[in-house]
Structure formats: C-alpha cells, structure tokens
Amino acid sequence: MEKPQAAPRPGGRAARIQAAVFKAVDELKQAGEELTVPAIAARAGVTPSTIYRRWGTLADLLSDVAVRHLRPDGEPTDSGDWRADLRLWLEQYAEEMASEPGRAMMRDVLSADRAANACTCSAYTGQQLDVIRQRALARGDTPPETAVLMDRVIAPVIYRILFTHEGADGDYVAGLVEGVLGEG
Amino acid sequence: MEKPQAAPRPGGRAARIQAAVFKAVDELKQAGEELTVPAIAARAGVTPSTIYRRWGTLADLLSDVAVRHLRPDGEPTDSGDWRADLRLWLEQYAEEMASEPGRAMMRDVLSADRAANACTCSAYTGQQLDVIRQRALARGDTPPETAVLMDRVIAPVIYRILFTHEGADGDYVAGLVEGVLGEG
Numbered sequence: 001m002e003k004p005q006a007a008p009r010p011g012g013r014a015a016r017i018q019a020a021v022f023k024a025v026d027e028l029k030q031a032g033e034e035l036t037v038p039a040i041a042a043r044a045g046v047t048p049s050t051i052y053r054r055w056g057t058l059a060d061l062l063s064d065v066a067v068r069h070l071r072p073d074g075e076p077t078d079s080g081d082w083r084a085d086l087r088l089w090l091e092q093y094a095e096e097m098a099s100e101p102g103r104a105m106m107r108d109v110l111s112a113d114r115a116a117n118a119c120t121c122s123a124y125t126g127q128q129l130d131v132i133r134q135r136a137l138a139r140g141d142t143p144p145e146t147a148v149l150m151d152r153v154i155a156p157v158i159y160r161i162l163f164t165h166e167g168a169d170g171d172y173v174a175g176l177v178e179g180v181l182g183e184g
Numbered sequence: 185m186e187k188p189q190a191a192p193r194p195g196g197r198a199a200r201i202q203a204a205v206f207k208a209v210d211e212l213k214q215a216g217e218e219l220t221v222p223a224i225a226a227r228a229g230v231t232p233s234t235i236y237r238r239w240g241t242l243a244d245l246l247s248d249v250a251v252r253h254l255r256p257d258g259e260p261t262d263s264g265d266w267r268a269d270l271r272l273w274l275e276q277y278a279e280e281m282a283s284e285p286g287r288a289m290m291r292d293v294l295s296a297d298r299a300a301n302a303c304t305c306s307a308y309t310g311q312q313l314d315v316i317r318q319r320a321l322a323r324g325d326t327p328p329e330t331a332v333l334m335d336r337v338i339a340p341v342i343y344r345i346l347f348t349h350e351g352a353d354g355d356y357v358a359g360l361v362e363g364v365l366g367e368g
Contacts, residue, residue, distance in 0.1 A: 110346060111295030122347040151360070155343035156335040162294060163306040163342075176335070 014054075020044040021051060025065045035062065063112030066105040070121050075131050082136040082143060087177050089128060094157045094168045103161065125154055144180050152180040198238075204228040205235060209249045219246065247296030250289040254305050259315050266320035266327060271361050273312060278341045278352045287345065309338055328364050336364040 008014035024043035028035055037058050041048040055061040076089040096102045109117050129146045136143035144152075153176045157168040166172075192198035208227035212219055221242050225232040239245040260273040280286045293301050313330045320327035328336075337360045341352040350356075 107295060111291060113291075115349075118347045119349055122343075150343070151340040152336070156339040158343055158347075159306075159334070159339035163302045165299075165303055 017044075017046055017050060017054070020046065021054075021061065022065050022068060025062065037061075057112070059108075059112040060114055062108040063114050063117045066108035067117045067120050069105055070109070070124060072124055072128055076128055078135060082132055082139070082141065083181060085135075086129075086132050086143075086149075086181075087174070089132065090153055090157075090177055091170060091173055093125070093128075093154075094161075094170075094173045097158060098161050098167050106158075106162065122150075126150060129154075148180060153177060201228075201230055201234060201238070204230065205238075205245070206249050206252060209246065221245075241296070243292075243296040244298055246292040247298050247301045250292035251301045251304050253289055254293070254308060256308055256312055260312055262319060266316050266323070266325065267365060269319075270313075270316050270327075270333075270365075271358070273316065274337055274341075274361055275354060275357050277309070277312075277338075278345075278354075278357045281342065282345050282351050290342075290346065306334070310334060313338075332364060337361060 008018055021040060021044045024040045025035065028039060028043060033039065035058065037048050037051050040058075040061070041051050044051075051061060055064065077085055079085055079088075097106065106121075109121055126146050129149050133143045133146055153173070156176055157173060160166055160168045160172070192202055205224060205228045208224045209219065212223060212227060217223065219242065221232045221235050224242075224245070225235050228235075235245060239248065261269055263269055263272075281290065290305075293305055310330050313333050317327045317330055337357070340360055341357060344350055344352045344356070
C-alpha cells in the first residue's frame with residue numbers, strides 16, 4: 001500500500017533532490033530515452049539508491065511526476081459569463097486529458113499503487129470547478145454542485161478517454177454540459 | 185503502440201502456451217509471489233523469450249490476463265423486472281470493481297499500452313447492459329439507452345473508484361440509477 005509521504009521542506013536537501021529527479025525524468029522523456037532508475041539517477045546526479053529510498057519504485061516516481069504536471073497553472077478564465085467559462089474550461093480539460101501526454105500522465109498516476117496521487121488529480125479538477133461555481137453564486141446564480149459536475153461531465157469524459165475508442169470530442173462534451181446546465 | 189494480436193487457434197500450440205502462462209500468473213498471484221517474466225516462464229514451463237515474443241512486456245501480459253478475468257461469466261439475472269435486474273447488476277458491478285482484485289485488474293488493464301484491452305472491458309459492460317435493455321424492449325418498455333447508462337452510471341462509478349477516496353457504495357450507485365431511470 002501507499003506510503004505516507006511528507007512534502008519536502010522548500011529549499012532543503014530533499015526538495016533539491018526532488019527537483020533534480022523530476023527535471024531528469026522530464027528531460028529523458030523529452031529526449032525519447034528509456035526511463036530507468038539508473039538513467040534518471042545519472043541525469044539527476046544522485047545515486048539510484050537515493051531514488052529507491054525516496055520513491056520505492058519507478059512507477060511511484062513517475063506517478064509523482066505526473067501529478068505535478070496535472071496541477072493547474074492558474075484559475076479558469078473569468079469572462080463574466082460563468083456558463084461560457086464552464087463550457088470553455090471543460091472543453092479544454094477534455095482536450096488536454098485526451099491528448100497523448102494527458103493519457104500518459106493519467107496512466108502514470110493510476111499505474112502506481114499510490115491512491116493519494118489519483119485523489120489529488122481529482123481534487124485539482126474539483127477546485128477549478130469550485131472557482132467557477134463560486135463566481136456564479138456571487139452573482140446570485142444557481143450553478144450545479146461540483147459533485148454533480150464531477151459525475152455528469154468529468155467522469156464520462158475520463159471514462160471515454162480511458163476505456164473507449166470514441167474519445168471525448170467537442171460535441172460529446174457540449175452535450176454533457178448542456179445536459180447538466182439544462183437542469184441547473 | 186499496441187500490436188494487433190490475433191486470438192490463438194483453439195487447441196493449437198499458441199493456445200496451450202497462452203493457457204499455461206495465464207495459469208502461471210494466476211498461481212503466482214494467489215501465492216503472493218513476485219510477478220516477473222522469469223518466474224512466470226518457469227512456472228508455465230516455457231522460456232522467458234517465448235513470453236517476450238508473444239506479449240512484448242510484463243505489463244502487456246498482465247493486461248491480457250486481467251481482461252480475461254473481467255469477461256462476464258454469464259448473462260445478468262432475469263427476474264422478470266428489468267429495473268430490479270438493472271439495479272442489482274449495477275450494484276454488483278460497482279462492488280466487484282471497487283474490491284481489491286477489481287481495482288488491481290483495472291490497474292493492470294490501464295497500465296499497459298494496449299488500448300484494445302480497455303475497450304474490451306467497456307464492451308463487456310455495454311453488452312451486459314444491452315441484454316437487460318433488450319428484455320425491457322421485448323416487454324414494450326422504454327429503458328434508457330446503453331450509452332446513457334454508461335455515461336450516467338458506469339462512468340461515475342469507475343471514476344470514483346479510480347480517482348477518489350469516497351468510493352462507490354450502495355447508496356451512491358442507487359442514487360445514480362434513480363437519476364437515470366427517473367428520466368427514462
């Protein structure tokens with residue numbers, strides 16, 4: 001089962017090692033090279049045992065790297081029209097997750113035995129939806145609950161991407177959003 | 185990317201090797217032993233290169249084994265009341281997928297670079313729902329489309345299991361089913 005893992009103190013030795021190892025993974029991926037613990041260690045300037053001690057397995061390390069990339073860069077666009085913002089954000093989310101790097105990140109997150117990482121991804125998504133919802137509430141509107149948006153839009157999009165050939169194109173996403181906003 | 189893989193001719197050499205290798209994986213798992221290609225090969229009485237030639241990687245082999253286990257044993261129960269049958273089937277499906285072996289199978293299916301296996305799982309689910317739907321139609325009823333059931337019940341159940349702490353308990357599943365049957 002997953003090990004509880006404290007975030008390293010910023011600026012400390014553990015944080016510097018983590019940054020170097022994450023950077024090494026990104027660089028090797030970009031170069032299309034095989035991801036092995038010895039290759040990552042050599043690139044990061046640490047010993048393989050440092051990596052094994054901190055992450056346990058390669059899958060756990062790749063899962064941590066993927067979660068870091070799935071962290072949102074900022075808040076969803078605020079155009080003044082929360083419905084339009086919601087549509088746009090969900091469309092971009094589906095596109096990003098359906099892309100080859102998006103699929104690879106989900107695969108990395110899920111293939112490790114680190115349930116907390118998968119939960120973190122879902123929490124990021126929920127937080128972004130909450131931001132749009134709060135803006136709608138502040139304007140006296142009645143947006144759907146975040147949990148409803150997770151069930152009715154996020155879940156079917158991710159299921160389609162992971163388990164079907166069809167994927168989640170713009171029309172499909174738009175249909176899901178209309179389904180949930182129509183009842184809002 | 186995934187290699188197209190013809191099903192072996194029943195009774196042929198390839199089918200016998202596949203059966204022996206799948207059995208070896210199951211036995212090693214049951215014994216709680218580490219799953220490595222050499223250990224599987226030794227147990228199955230084949231050479232490791234036979235396994236690499238046929239499956240490419242350990243992840244691909246484990247994905248194929250998991251898909252085989254996810255194949256339904258038979259048709260959903262037919263009580264004469266399709267709504268009750270649907271509720272029961274979905275409840276059992278959620279329970280099975282949320283169990284430790286269910287999660288491990290999904291992880292094995294998704295962690296390999298074999299999109300066809302994930303699609304096969306989803307197709308199995310759709311076929312079971314189709315059976316219940318056809319019975320309802322034969323009785324002159326108007327059950328929800330299978331695609332709607334996939335979006336509104338299967339997808340949120342699987343998303344919850346894969347990405348959240350909450351899981352998909354009986355009340356949650358019942359709520360999803362009522363949501364979709366209420367509109368049927």
